[in-house]
Amino acid sequence: MQALWHLICDQGRKATECNPVLRQYLETRVHAHAGFEQALAANLAQELSAQASNVDLNAWFLSLIKANPAIATGAAADIQHLVAVNPACPDELTAFLSFRGIQAVQAYRLAHTLWQEGDIQSAVLLQNWAANHWSIDIHPxxxxxxxxxxxxxxxxxxxxxxxxxxDVSLWHGVTLGSTLNESGDRHPKIRRGALLCAGSTVLGNIEVGERAIVAANAVVLKPVLAGVVVAGTPAKVVSNVPAVLETLKPQSQGQ
Known part of the structure; x- marks a missing residue:
């Protein structure tokens, strides 16, 4: 994580040299902070400040991140993965500062920590602040x-x-919901390396297998086997995942 932080700082300095207009912005968002954890807390706090006026989000978020190292570790992994797989993201600095998917998922990580600690009200408040700001709604x-x-x-x-x-990819408009006919454990399980394309919906306590692909606007009501492509409403298997994609194996948990 330290190497990632040094890289982000270096990219920030180069961005300032390229466009001095951004100097103060990058100073506030990057260079004013002692490390990745501090910058992560401060940036999430800044993004959500309009949703939670008069709340010291920066101190609150930093205390959660310091007490739960997996939050920053997850953020770093998400940033590095985004740069590796998304040609629209030029570098780690851009991923950290600009991509709502990165930011909203880290806000979820904070809310999830609160939920696990039993602070349900705070977790749901943070969930809704994030949903209002980024239009991404992830239950804590x-x-x-x-x-x-x-x-x-x-x-x-x-x-x-x-x-x-x-290693899962979730595009815009994806819904992982319930059928309203279930109680308790009622939402989908998306396995490693799966890809859910834009507008797809998966309903109920069903599994989408490893490296499966759910096509755009598909509605999945039954389990999806590993390594297949499903499409349509209701979704049906249309092919196996292309061999070129099968060669891109998910990284191991230890990497």
């Missing part, structure tokens, strides 16, 4: 992995008992 009880690619993110909804494993 949902379980999300790392190296997530939340592309654009606008309209993404993830329900309370959903599970999203490592």
């Amino acid at each position: 009880a949902a379980r999300l992995g790392i190296r997530l690619f939340v592309d654009h993110g606008i309209g993404l909804v993830i329900g309370e008992t959903a599970v999203v494993e490592d």
Whole structure:
């Protein structure tokens, strides 16, 4: 994580040299902070300040991040993964400062920590502040992995008992919801490396298997096997995942 922070700072200095108009912005968002954790807390606080007037979000968020190192570790993994897989993201600085998918997922990580600690009201408040600001609504009880690619993110909804494993890609307008015919564990389980394309909907306590692809606007009502492509309403298998994509194996948990 320290190497990532040094890289972000270096990219910030180069951005300032390229466009001096951004000097004060980059000073406030990057160079004024002692490390990645401090900058992460401050940037999330700045983004959500209009939603929570008179609340010292910076100190609150930093205390959560320091007490729960997995928050910053997850943020760093998401940033590095985004730069690796998204040609629209030029560098780590841009991912950190500009991509709503990165920012909203880190706000979720804070809310999830609060939920696990039993501070349900604060967790739901933070969930709603984030949803109002980024148009991405992730329930704080949902379980999300790392190296997530939340592309654009606008309209993404993830329900309370959903599970999203490592290396999953979620595009804008994706819904991981319930059928309203279930109680308790009622939301989808998205396994490692799966890709859910724009506008797709997965309903109920069903599984989308590893490296499966759900096509744009598909409605998934039944489990999806690993390594297949499903499309349509209701979704049906249309092919296996292309071989070129099968060669892009998810990273191991230890990397």
